Amino acid sequence: MKELLVYIARQLVDNTDAVSVNQIETEKAITLQLSVAEEDMGKVIGKDGRIAKAIRTVIKAASRNEDKPVYVDIV
Amino acid sequence: MAKSVEKSGRTVDEAINAALAELNIDLEDAEVDILDEGSKAVLGLFGGKEARVRVTENKPDSKVLREFLGIVVDTMDVEVRLNIENNEDALRADIYGEDVAFLIGRHGDTLQALNYLSNLIINKEKENYRRVIVDVEDYRKKKEENLRSLANRTAAKVVRYRRPVSLDPMQAYERRIIHTELQNHEYVETVSQGEEPNRCVTVRLKPNANLRNNKYRGSYRKRY
Numbered sequence: 001m002k003e004l005l006v007y008i009a010r011q012l013v014d015n016t017d018a019v020s021v022n023q024i025e026t027e028k029a030i031t032l033q034l035s036v037a038e039e040d041m042g043k044v045i046g047k048d049g050r051i052a053k054a055i056r057t058v059i060k061a062a063s064r065n066e067d068k069p070v071y072v073d074i075v
Numbered sequence: 076m077a078k079s080v081e082k083s084g085r086t087v088d089e090a091i092n093a094a095l096a097e098l099n100i101d102l103e104d105a106e107v108d109i110l111d112e113g114s115k116a117v118l119g120l121f122g123g124k125e126a127r128v129r130v131t132e133n134k135p136d137s138k139v140l141r142e143f144l145g146i147v148v149d150t151m152d153v154e155v156r157l158n159i160e161n162n163e164d165a166l167r168a169d170i171y172g173e174d175v176a177f178l179i180g181r182h183g184d185t186l187q188a189l190n191y192l193s194n195l196i197i198n199k200e201k202e203n204y205r206r207v208i209v210d211v212e213d214y215r216k217k218k219e220e221n222l223r224s225l226a227n228r229t230a231a232k233v234v235r236y237r238r239p240v241s242l243d244p245m246q247a248y249e250r251r252i253i254h255t256e257l258q259n260h261e262y263v264e265t266v267s268q269g270e271e272p273n274r275c276v277t278v279r280l281k282p283n284a285n286l287r288n289n290k291y292r293g294s295y296r297k298r299y
Contacts, residue, residue, distance in 0.1 A: 004150040011143065011196045016078075051195065057188035061177050062150045 001070055004062055005032050008055055013040035030070045032059070044074060079131035087112060087126045094130035106133040136197050136205060137161050140168055143196055144209070147189065151177070165206040166197060169213075178211045183218070186211055187246070219252055226256040229278045230263045234291040239279035241268070250276050262289060 002021050009019045018037035023030065036044055045052045056072050063070035080097050084090035091107055098105070113126030137159045148155050148170070155172035170178060179186045190209040197207050210216060225242070233240050242253065253276045254265050262284040268277050280286075 001150060004146060007143075007146050008192065012192075012199070050191070054188035054191045057180065057185055058147060058192060061180060061185040061188075062147060064177055065152055 001030070001059065001063055001066065002032060005034060005055070005059060005072065008058070009034055009036060009044055012043045012051070013037065014043070015040055027068075029068050030063075030066060031073055032070065033073045033075050035075050041074075079129060081110070081127060081129045083111075083113075083125040083127045085113070085123075085125065087128060090126045090128040091130060094128060098130060098132055100132055100134070104132060104134040104138070106131045136166050140166060140193055140197060140207065143193060144168055144170065144189070148178075153178075165208050168193070168207070168209045170209070170211045172212075175211050179214050183214060186214060218249075222249055222252045223256045226253045226278075230257055230260055231291050233278050233280060234262045234284075234286065234289055237280060237286070239277050241277045242275050244269070244273045244275045247274075250274070253278075262286060262291075 002023050005021050006019060009021070010016045013019060013036050015037040018035075018040065020035050022033040022035070024033065025031075034044065043051070044055065046054075052072075052074060059070055059072050078098055080094050082090045082094040082097070084093055087109055091102070094107075095102060095105060108129040108131070110127040110129055111124065114124045141157060141159055144157060148157070153172060153174060155170050155175060158167075158169040158171070160167040160169070177185065178189070180188075186209065190207065193207045193209050197205055208215070229240050229242060245253075250267055254267075257263060257265050257278065262281060263278050264281050265276050265278050267274055269275055
């Protein structure tokens with residue numbers, strides 16, 4: 001799951017080295033914290049959060065085999 | 076996507092390999108510029124010059140798309156058949172398989188998101204926009220057919236009852252299908268009204284429509 005998010009983010013940003021994902025797992029959920037270079041923020045969020053929303057939708061669909069929900073935070 | 080690095084090495088080949096390793100790509104996906112061929116050192120000691128090359132990543136679109144969708148599908152752990160077609164008006168990816176409904180999602184949400192991300196990835200740093208269409212089990216194709224038939228049925232209704240009809244709220248690409256289908260219609264015209272996400276198409280009579288002897292006359296029952 002984490003790898004998928006890293007892959008998608010790398011495809012979208014200019015500064016691929018600055019992409020990192022931190023996975024936080026609690027009893028009830030998995031949260032993936034995505035961080036990218038300051039100047040690339042717009043490329044993963046998009047106008048009105050359109051790109052962020054698409055990323056969340058794809059991750060949510062991809063997480064069907066997990067036993068708890070997966071959230072994506074952009075930090 | 077078009078990443079590029081410059082590397083030097085004792086020979087041209089060495090420099091190229093170092094660059095490919097850094098970009099993590101194969102030679103077939105790269106464009107190589109030789110900046111300096113380098114020269115052998117005299118007696119293996121003096122005046123040798125290193126070779127310099129610039130290697131630019133140049134992966135074909137279809138390969139990039141296949142890679143992206145492949146990774147998505149692998150993460151989901153499903154078996155699919157992925158068909159990629161590169162034709163004039165669009166790059167098409169068709170996904171077939173059992174148990175792929177979740178790739179479509181509610182009202183096609185997931186498919187829409189996949190399609191949107193594919194478009195972004197393919198068109199990154201590109202001058203000419205390339206349309207990318209991702210479809211799962213012909214979902215989109217069927218939906219388009221449904222929308223076209225809805226458009227025609229609605230047009231008939233508008234002509235028969237001589238009053239405008241508004242359709243349900245739709246996404247931009249869905250509305251476009253309706254507009255396109257009716258753009259050359261003899262009697263009706265279409266407009267989009269309202270604000271996202273409740274924007275919908277209204278089909279109405281053209282102001283100058285001459286409805287005498289139109290082919291939609293007669294009772295509803297008789298025609299359908």
